[in-house]
Amino acid sequence: MPETQIRFGILGCANIARKVSRAMLLSPNTTISAIGSRSLEKAIAFASENHFPESAKVYGSYDAVLDDLDVDAVYVPLPTSLHVRWAVLAAEKKKHVLLEKPVALNVGELDTILAACESSGVQFMDATMWMHHPRTVKMKEVLSDEQRFGQLKSDLNPRGGSDGC
Structure with a gap:
C-alpha cells in the first residue's frame, strides 16, 4: 500500500462517475472519501450501487463535499455549464480538481478555472x-x-x- 492515498470526493451521480469511481476503487493510491448529490437519497443509492467503501461519507449537497476535511481532491462529472462554479469553489477550499470533459464552455471559463487552481496552489486535471x-x-x-x-x-x-x- 502506498504511503499516501488521494482522498477523492465526487460531486454528482452522473453515469460517467460510475466508471471513474470504479477506476478510483481499483487504484492503489486513491480512495473515495465522499459523494455529494442534490439529493441525499440519490447519493446513498449511488454509493451503494457502486460499492463505495463504508467509510465514504454521503452528502445531500456538493458544498458539504467541499467542506469535508477528509477530501483532498474532487472529481466533477457535473454538466459543463456548472464546471467553472464548482471547480473555482473547490480550488478556493484547497481541493485538487479533476474535471470531466469538456472542462469548460469556452476558453474564458477555462482560464478562470486554471487561475483559481494556480492561485490556490492546487492541481488541475481533465478526465481525458x-x-x-x-x-x-x-x-x-x-x-x-x-x-x-x-x-x-x-x-x-x-x-x-x-x-x-
Missing part, C-alpha cells in the same frame, strides 16, 4: 483518459509503421514547431 489508454499506445505503434503508411506528418510537431503538412 484516451492519452493514457493502452489503445493509444497501440495506435501510435501501428501508425508509425513506415512500411504500411509511409512517413506521417501532423500540424503540430511535439518538439514545438509545425511539420507543415
Whole structure:
C-alpha cells in the first residue's frame, strides 16, 4: 500500500462517475472519501450501487463535499455549464480538481478555472483518459509503421514547431 492515498470526493451521480469511481476503487493510491448529490437519497443509492467503501461519507449537497476535511481532491462529472462554479469553489477550499470533459464552455471559463487552481496552489486535471489508454499506445505503434503508411506528418510537431503538412 502506498504511503499516501488521494482522498477523492465526487460531486454528482452522473453515469460517467460510475466508471471513474470504479477506476478510483481499483487504484492503489486513491480512495473515495465522499459523494455529494442534490439529493441525499440519490447519493446513498449511488454509493451503494457502486460499492463505495463504508467509510465514504454521503452528502445531500456538493458544498458539504467541499467542506469535508477528509477530501483532498474532487472529481466533477457535473454538466459543463456548472464546471467553472464548482471547480473555482473547490480550488478556493484547497481541493485538487479533476474535471470531466469538456472542462469548460469556452476558453474564458477555462482560464478562470486554471487561475483559481494556480492561485490556490492546487492541481488541475481533465478526465481525458484516451492519452493514457493502452489503445493509444497501440495506435501510435501501428501508425508509425513506415512500411504500411509511409512517413506521417501532423500540424503540430511535439518538439514545438509545425511539420507543415
